[in-house]
Amino acid sequence: YKKRLFIVFEGIEGSGKSSHSKAIIKKLKNLHIPSVYLREPGGSREAESIRRFILQNKNKNFNPLTDTLLYLAARNENFLKKIKPHYGKKIIICDRFIDSTIAYQHYGFGIKKNFINSINRQIMGKIKPDYTFVMYLNIKKSILRVSKRKTSNRYDKFKKSFYKKVQNGFLKISNRNSKYMVINSSNNFFVNQDIIFNQVKKLIK
Numbered sequence: 001y002k003k004r005l006f007i008v009f010e011g012i013e014g015s016g017k018s019s020h021s022k023a024i025i026k027k028l029k030n031l032h033i034p035s036v037y038l039r040e041p042g043g044s045r046e047a048e049s050i051r052r053f054i055l056q057n058k059n060k061n062f063n064p065l066t067d068t069l070l071y072l073a074a075r076n077e078n079f080l081k082k083i084k085p086h087y088g089k090k091i092i093i094c095d096r097f098i099d100s101t102i103a104y105q106h107y108g109f110g111i112k113k114n115f116i117n118s119i120n121r122q123i124m125g126k127i128k129p130d131y132t133f134v135m136y137l138n139i140k141k142s143i144l145r146v147s148k149r150k151t152s153n154r155y156d157k158f159k160k161s162f163y164k165k166v167q168n169g170f171l172k173i174s175n176r177n178s179k180y181m182v183i184n185s186s187n188n189f190f191v192n193q194d195i196i197f198n199q200v201k202k203l204i205k
């Protein structure tokens with residue numbers, strides 16, 4: 001099987017990216033295929049400490065460019081300490097990556113796409129995700145799911161119109177791109193899990 005595989009799960013809050021990425025890791029482990037689960041912001045120890053800082057409630061009012069720089073700073077740490085060393089050795093499954101920055105910071109907050117892309121290139125060099133699953137969820141359902149969680153969300157106060165912009169951003173990025181698959185999270189979880197795992201198996205071969 002192919003070891004050089006970097007798979008990303010994207011989507012708005014409550015869309016099931018974390019559950020699906022963890023389910024795939026479990027299936028790969030059962031097949032004794034070495035894999036690693038990472039998330040952004042976070043992943044490495046240093047990036048996780050930037051994550052805690054970003055997601056603290058009192059930092060909800062940062063300027064959008066400040067926010068962008070913090071997410072990119074976390075990415076640089078995660079890239080250097082986790083992604084690069086594992087790339088080509090283990091299958092990397094990352095819960096959010098560069099498209100989250102484009103969807104939230106560009107489509108959501110209007111930060112220039114070129115700026116984000118240029119820093120991403122600076123961080124990653126030639127390494128790119130091989131395949132991305134975009135989890136699509138009705139905005140009302142997303143808000144309902146998130147409101148049931150104990151930890152409040154960073155963008156709670158923006159509510160519906162913000163998430164609509166972000167989700168449309170994800171759809172624009174994935175539109176007609178053969179390296180993307182949009183998964184409808186309103187469908188049965190296990191049906192979706194099969195669809196995702198079948199695609200992963202194709203990519204591994």
Ligand code: TMP
Nearest residue numbers: 040041071096097100101104105154155
């Ligand atoms: P989550 O891991 O629970 O989804 O939370 C991470 C939050 O960070 C979520 O609100 C999306 C946000 N985020 C960005 O705004 N830009 C980014 O580049 C990344 C990686 C995350």
